[in-house]
Amino acid sequence: MPNNDPMSVPGAKVTLPVSKVREGFDQEFIAAARKNFSNTHMQLGGDHALYYTTNFTEFVPAAMANPHGPVSELTRRPDPSLGALTYTLGDGTESAPLDAHLVDFNSRVQGMMILHKGDVVFEAFPGMRPEQVHIWASVAKSMVGTLLTMLELEGKLDTSKPITDYAPALRGSEWDTVPLIHAINMASGLDITEDAKNTMDPRSVFQRMLAADFGIPNADGVQEDENEVLRGAVRLPGEEPGKFARYSSVITKVLCEVVETVTQKTYTAVAEERIWSKIGARAPLVMSLSPAGLAIGYGAQHSTLEDLARYALIFTPSWQKVAAEPIVSPDVLRKMQTASSKEAYLAGDFTDHSWVKMCFGKDMPIFNSHQWDAVWEDGALFKHGNLYQGIYSDPARDVVGVFFSTSPVNLAPDLNPGYLRAAAKVLAGG
Amino acid sequence: MTDQSAPKPVTAYKxxxxxxDQRHFKNNRDLAEWLGGGNASVWVNxxxxxxxxxxxxxxxxxxxxELPKAINPEIGKITVETNSLGTLTLDEFMAHPAGRAQAFMVIHKGQIAYENFAAMHPADFHVWMSTAKVIPGLLIDLLISEGKIDDEKTVGHYLEVYRGSAWEDIKVIDVMDMCTGLDIQEMQDGISYKPGSVVQRMLSAEFGLPYKGEVEDFDAVLRDAKKVLEPGVQFDYSSVATQxxxxxxxxxxxxxxxxxxxxxxxxxxxFxxxxxxxxxxxxxxxxxxxxxTRLSDMGRFGMLYTPSWSKVANEQVVTDEILKRIQQGTRSHDFYMKGYGPETAAHLADETMISNARQWDAVWPDGDLFKSGFQQQSLYVSPSRDLVIVNFSVNGGDDTIKHYLRPIATSGLF
Incomplete structure (x- = not known):
């Protein structure tokens, strides 16, 4: 009998400090990581994942959204007091100081930056070199939501229409019953949610989609066609679209196709044209591609941390620090901040995530919206990523925070998001 | 649906x-198309x-x-005899649809003296093709300077996997100068990448493309190389040597x-x-x-071989010693012309070079260096004139653009 325990695969467990990424890996380690590459192995967040999260283009082909023009230099104005920052966790206890958290072996944080009024006030790179690119994981979804909202307000798509109006490959499937707006807000009513059960089940639509997109065989040894996997999605019993927000990368995959159908350009070309060419980025935004050539815009998107911070600034009043023209209009921002459902948010599974409970149990978001996981009453936006990545953009306080990690989801809850919002409050005086 | 095989001008993809386009090219992976110089070649490059x-x-x-601009319009007026389009200035050639040139840049003393992005965006990446070879060559030279490699030692000495094959006793210097004497030549019986040749099978294995229905093991393909000549006899250009x-x-x-x-x-x-x-x-x-890389970054790389290296680098990467090794490392014009030299000379419309050396295709008596890419990419460096010329193209056949290189360098403008 083959041993099917994923944790028994070499490189699945966490034994190395994240600082190993700064030093580099030897050929033997890399060969073993290559040999064992799979979506499930990566998701475990162990030693091999440290290689995958910073070298993903070695495993899956990628398109490049290139920066144009000069680099936008960010001013450094370090605020030493942030190292001592703590906040009240969802269980009522006080967090460790930020500096102590960052050096904790189990936090697995590789890089964190906080910017106030467009200037860098805090940065730490315990587990990567600042110039390295790192996977955004689901932080990437914030860009899908932003691009769709731009297209909507330009009148290029109608979010009340079925999503299959803009995703022809899925016509004739259950997706026909899903209005685009409910897909954008993650309330599809389909059995594609990324809950603990589906995440651990290699035969879930979610895991089969990952395998198909990474170009590797599924749990039954079959390399599946990505659209066939999506077409197999079924309705959750008794769930109408729009009633329950249930987190799903499968939805975002379809939304990337919507962007392409509407623009008749590749998702990467749209990202370059509308965002990445305009923010003075230092390095390309790397978009991994599925075998069919669709950008894996729900998660396999990569950049340096500083370039992610530049992107985070476009939602704040400090956009001028990186761009010559506004990229996210006030209307697009307002739409993302307001056009969602608190009822669906509370009825669904977003609040089950351990990072929501631990970081924001005492400061709950009002809902998810437009691919952002969390929006607060004050207009702040947050998106979390698998293996613990994050983007926090707080237009009212003019603060952004970003972080990259490679952490197993079961090692410890992700406490990073809470530090970012706590820092925003301290920096903005409340 | 557009007919994707009907050749479009390169400017169509600027x-x-x-x-x-993207879906078509992504889903029609074919080595011959990729190398053929048509639409698929533009996409791959x-x-x-x-x-x-x-x-x-x-x-x-x-x-x-930053590379400041000091544009000299005289460069674009330099004329050459093209292969089939008559006499054209560089500017005219860059604009000519038959030239399939995408971008051209001349950097003199660290300043951009000519730039023309006729058919690509300056921010786009482009494959170097064989102009890349000088980087593996440079790394070997750097390791020699560090005392970690002796180029008189053999492939078998450094690579266990090739012991027991025809590679075993080939000296590193003969690999550097592409005169292994093995049947790994790029051009065989007048055909580039002849089907079934070691070099064609190696390319297929590299791209994960099948040969006779199977993706072959890279090392196994290389171990199939056979001895046809004594090493060191003649310049037999081969990508296999670089690998x-x-x-x-x-x-x-x-x-x-x-x-x-x-x-x-x-x-x-x-960069x-x-x-x-x-x-x-x-x-x-x-x-x-x-x-x-971007074209301007290929230019910055070229500058490492010139006195202006300090304008782009924080230390001298290509030392005087390494540059001399290349410039004085030529064997003989006879060695060159017995093998692949006439091909390179024809590409350049120039026979005044001495020979190849250390992965560079041509070294002239004045110390200038040239490396060619398969789809008419070029890297030309004149250390004495503090000059770098680079270009990207996707031409499968017409090598006219290389005719401009030596005339630009020797134009008296620099």
């Missing part, structure tokens, strides 16, 4: 690729990380070193080749963007050709 299965990224770690240099480099450093480029070259220069190192499905850098 602003990028449509959704339909400008979107290499989409086409190739695996890419290692060498980041641009230093702030970009062996990549493997020797990895064997010495114990690290992936891309990391060595990063540590020893890329991290010391103010504008990353170096993409496309690799085989098993992760070996395809250093003989599948490296991609």
């Amino acid at each position: 602003e990028g690729f449509t959704l339909e 400008n979107r290499p990380s989409e086409a190739f299965p695996s890419t290692a990224t060498v980041p641009n770690r230093l702030p970009p070193a 062996v240099l990549v493997m020797i480099c990895e064997a010495i450093t114990g690290e992936p080749w891309a990391e060595t480029v990063d540590k020893r070259v890329w991290s010391k220069v103010g 504008e963007s990353a170096l993409l190192v496309h690799t085989t499905p098993t992760g070996l850098a395809v250093g003989h050709g599948m490296l991609s």
Whole structure:
């Protein structure tokens, strides 16, 4: 009998400090990581994942959204007091100081930056070199939501229409019953949610989609066609679209196709044209591609941390620090901040995530919206990523925070998001 | 649906690729199309990380070193006899649809003296093809300077995997100068990448494309090479030789080749963007050709061989000793012309070079250096004139653009 325990695969467990990424890996380690590459192995967040999260283009082909023009230099104005920052966790206890958290072996944080009024006030790179690119994981979804909202307000798509109006490959499937707006807000009513059960089940639509997109065989040894996997999605019993927000990368995959159908350009070309060419980025935004050539815009998107911070600034009043023209209009921002459902948010599974409970149990978001996981009453936006990545953009306080990690989801809850919002409050005086 | 096989002018892709283009090229992976110089070649050359299965990224770690512009309009007026279009100035050739030139840049004393992005965006990556070979060559030279490689030692000494094959007793210097005497020549019976040849099978294995229905093991293909001549007799151009240099480099450093480029070259220069190192499905850098950068970064790389290196780099990467090794490392014009030399001479419309040396295709008595790429990419460096000429094209056949290189260098403008 083959041993099917994923944790028994070499490189699945966490034994190395994240600082190993700064030093580099030897050929033997890399060969073993290559040999064992799979979506499930990566998701475990162990030693091999440290290689995958910073070298993903070695495993899956990628398109490049290139920066144009000069680099936008960010001013450094370090605020030493942030190292001592703590906040009240969802269980009522006080967090460790930020500096102590960052050096904790189990936090697995590789890089964190906080910017106030467009200037860098805090940065730490315990587990990567600042110039390295790192996977955004689901932080990437914030860009899908932003691009769709731009297209909507330009009148290029109608979010009340079925999503299959803009995703022809899925016509004739259950997706026909899903209005685009409910897909954008993650309330599809389909059995594609990324809950603990589906995440651990290699035969879930979610895991089969990952395998198909990474170009590797599924749990039954079959390399599946990505659209066939999506077409197999079924309705959750008794769930109408729009009633329950249930987190799903499968939805975002379809939304990337919507962007392409509407623009008749590749998702990467749209990202370059509308965002990445305009923010003075230092390095390309790397978009991994599925075998069919669709950008894996729900998660396999990569950049340096500083370039992610530049992107985070476009939602704040400090956009001028990186761009010559506004990229996210006030209307697009307002739409993302307001056009969602608190009822669906509370009825669904977003609040089950351990990072929501631990970081924001005492400061709950009002809902998810437009691919952002969390929006607060004050207009702040947050998106979390698998293996613990994050983007926090707080237009009212003019603060952004970003972080990259490679952490197993079961090692410890992700406490990073809470530090970012706590820092925003301290920096903005409340 | 557009007929994707009908050849379009290269300018049709200046602003990028449509959704339909991208889907078509991504789903029709064919080595002959990729190398043929048609539409698919434009896509592969400008979107290499989409086409190739695996890419290692060498980041641009230093702030970009700006290249100020001091445009000299006389450069664009330099004329040559083209292969089939009559006498044309450089400007005319760049605008001519039959030229299939995408971009051209001349850098003199660290300033841009000519630039023409006729058919690509300056921010786009482009495959170097064989102009890349000088980087594996440079790394070997750097390791020689560090005392870690002796180029009089053999391939078998450094690479266990080739012991017992025809490679075993070939000296590193003969691999560097492409005179192994093995049947690994790029051009066989007048055909480039002849089906069934070691070099054609190696390319297929590198791209993860099948040969006779199967993706072959890279090492096994190379072990099939047979001896046809004594080593050192003549210049027999081959990408296979360069790949062996990549493997020797990895064997010495114990690290992936891309990391060595990063540590020893890329991290010391103010490049504008990353170096993409496309690799085989098993992760070996395809250093003989599948490296991609922006054109201006190829220019900055060329500057490392000129007195203006300090304008882009924070230390001298190409030392005087290494430059001399190349410039004084030529064998003889006879050695050159017995083998592949006439091909290169024809590409350049010039026979005044001495020979090839250390992965450079041509070295002239005045110390100038030239490396060619398969789809008419060029890297030309004149250390004495403090001049770098680079260009990207996707031409499968017409080599006219290389006719301009030596006349520009010797025009008296520099």
